[in-house]
Amino acid sequence: MSTLCIHGLGYIGLPTAAMFANYGHDVVGYDTSEEVVSRLSQGDVHIDEPGLRAFVTQAIESDKLTISNEVVSAKYHIICVPTPFDRESKEAGLEYVESAGEAIVPHLRPGDTVILESTVPPGTTADVLRPVLEESTLEAGKDFALAHCPETVLPGDIITELKQNARIIGGVNGVSTEAAVRLYESFVEAEIHTTADATTAEFVKLIQNTFRDANIAIANEIAKLSHDYEIDSREAISLANEHPRVNIHHPGPGVGGHCLPVDPWFLGQNSEKLDLIKHAREVNDGMSSYIIDILDEELDGLEDSTIAILGVAYKGNVGDTRESPGLKLARELQSPAMQEEEPALADGGPQADPVKAPTVTLHDPHVTDQTLQLSPLEEAVDDADAIVVTTDHDEFEEMDPHSVGRWMDGDLIVDTKAILDEHDWNTEGFRVSRI
Numbered sequence: 001m002s003t004l005c006i007h008g009l010g011y012i013g014l015p016t017a018a019m020f021a022n023y024g025h026d027v028v029g030y031d032t033s034e035e036v037v038s039r040l041s042q043g044d045v046h047i048d049e050p051g052l053r054a055f056v057t058q059a060i061e062s063d064k065l066t067i068s069n070e071v072v073s074a075k076y077h078i079i080c081v082p083t084p085f086d087r088e089s090k091e092a093g094l095e096y097v098e099s100a101g102e103a104i105v106p107h108l109r110p111g112d113t114v115i116l117e118s119t120v121p122p123g124t125t126a127d128v129l130r131p132v133l134e135e136s137t138l139e140a141g142k143d144f145a146l147a148h149c150p151e152t153v154l155p156g157d158i159i160t161e162l163k164q165n166a167r168i169i170g171g172v173n174g175v176s177t178e179a180a181v182r183l184y185e186s187f188v189e190a191e192i193h194t195t196a197d198a199t200t201a202e203f204v205k206l207i208q209n210t211f212r213d214a215n216i217a218i219a220n221e222i223a224k225l226s227h228d229y230e231i232d233s234r235e236a237i238s239l240a241n242e243h244p245r246v247n248i249h250h251p252g253p254g255v256g257g258h259c260l261p262v263d264p265w266f267l268g269q270n271s272e273k274l275d276l277i278k279h280a281r282e283v284n285d286g287m288s289s290y291i292i293d294i295l296d297e298e299l300d301g302l303e304d305s306t307i308a309i310l311g312v313a314y315k316g317n318v319g320d321t322r323e324s325p326g327l328k329l330a331r332e333l334q335s336p337a338m339q340e341e342e343p344a345l346a347d348g349g350p351q352a353d354p355v356k357a358p359t360v361t362l363h364d365p366h367v368t369d370q371t372l373q374l375s376p377l378e379e380a381v382d383d384a385d386a387i388v389v390t391t392d393h394d395e396f397e398e399m400d401p402h403s404v405g406r407w408m409d410g411d412l413i414v415d416t417k418a419i420l421d422e423h424d425w426n427t428e429g430f431r432v433s434r435i
């Protein structure tokens with residue numbers, strides 16, 4: 001068993017810290033956020049993830065996991081800090097990785113191992129983190145081990161996937177790789193694959209998410225084609241997937257979360273070769289304007305309309321709103337472009353009136369973010385002309401069409417996740433449009 005210091009106690013760092021602790025290691029969980037440290041120290045688990053509260057409580061109560069606002073010396077340092085995406089430059093911000101490295105320097109001792117888990121552009125471990133750590137005057141690969149071990153867990157199933165997903169580990173040299181492998185072997189049940197270097201491990205992580213994003217772009221384009229041919233895209237995809245070598249994903253309102261929409265750009269950060277991958281991103285980002293076109297056509301114009309968006313989490317049954325397709329749709333419905341002048345009056349006639357942008361209401365039973373103007377279901381759909389379902393939360397699947405029909409004004413429901421029973425909703429007088 002070893003001593004560990006985990007840097008960053010978010011969606012990845014907290015379950016990882018608890019996992020190592022519950023497997024007998026002595027773990028200190030360090031976070032720069034006073035709020036995170038104070039809440040966790042009082043036993044309040046701030047991350048919404050099934051089973052996590054009990055898992056973290058078990059680790060803390062066994063005294064194997066200590067929460068701290070200070071970095072400590074440890075045999076292993078694991079970095080799980082954010083790598084935010086800059087929408088303008090389309091680049092990864094590496095400032096948190098650098099500051100985590102700087103905080104390790106005074107505590108780094110010969111024989112220690114530093115592992116970067118955060119998702120980063122290829123080359124980051126070797127070219128960005130390594131020089132920061134070597135400020136200690138110790139040499140990576142010789143005096144201390146340095147490796148990248150990307151995280152691949154699926155939010156909603158993190159604890160199981162932590163143990164059961166195969167791991168990819170790449171060190172700056174063989175000794176570094178072996179040191180990291182020895183640690184993860186303590187709880188990982190699946191295979192641990194090693195790569196020639198850290199850059200390959202970084203690259204492999206990014207192409208996994210890029211593949212999924214591009215596959216969803218194909219599904220989204222298939223959905224648009226199906227609409228023109230007046231066929232059911234879901235049925236077509238499901239039948240196509242009967243072929244043993246075809247596995248098309250599901251269409252939807254666009255791709256959210258801070259991983260799939262971001263990682264393809266990280267992949268191209270130090271290369272000019274993004275082409276199809278970039279186009280796939282654009283297809284997925286364009287789904288919000290495709291939904292607006294559907295609403296516009298079905299409602300015969302959006303002027304003065306009220307649209308209720310059900311789902312501002314980035315996907316079903318989670319509370320995370322990062323890169324949320326529902327919020328993107330809301331922003332675009334209310335953007336200045338929606339308030340352009342009437343086309344008929346656009347040549348500047350003296351009576352030209354601006355078109356009033358739609359009123360948008362939001363509802364999401366999983367999201368607690370106080371900065372969003374969320375309403376209870378009845379209030380959100382009250383007097384709405386249309387509903388757009390943008391996440392596959394269980395609560396939405398179970399909605400009662402009779403009650404919803406009484407509350408709202410219109411009869412249009414755009415089911416971007418195909419979760420509603422079309423027959424039941426049609427019976428209550430709804431027009432259901434699926435993607």
Ligand SMILES: NC(=O)C1=CN([C@@H]2O[C@H](COP(=O)(O)OP(=O)(O)OC[C@H]3O[C@@H](n4cnc5c(N)ncnc54)[C@H](O)[C@@H]3O)[C@@H](O)[C@H]2O)C=CC1
Binds near residue numbers: 081
């Ligand atoms: N959330 C996910 O599903 C997955 C995330 N990742 C990657 O893991 C990394 C972490 O992501 P999340 O856990 O989702 O982020 P998060 O935002 O939930 O948590 C990060 C935590 O790090 C803390 N922090 C910031 N700078 C720090 C520093 N210098 N030292 C110590 N703590 C610091 C923050 O206060 C925060 O509590 C990112 O690179 C992300 O792309 C990878 C796979 C899955």
Ligand SMILES: CC(=O)N[C@@H]1[C@@H](OP(=O)(O)OP(=O)(O)OC[C@H]2O[C@@H](n3ccc(=O)[nH]c3=O)[C@H](O)[C@@H]2O)O[C@H](C(=O)O)[C@@H](O)[C@@H]1O
Binds near residue numbers: 153212216
């Ligand atoms: C390759 C892969 O499956 N990567 C996972 C992904 O987690 P994440 O929760 O972001 O993935 P997700 O469930 O595909 O959801 C992303 C977005 O894609 C949408 N989505 C997903 C599947 C699909 O068929 N159609 C679709 O539109 C979702 O609704 C959501 O908006 O990214 C995580 C990460 O890297 O952070 C990674 O650890 C996870 O294993």
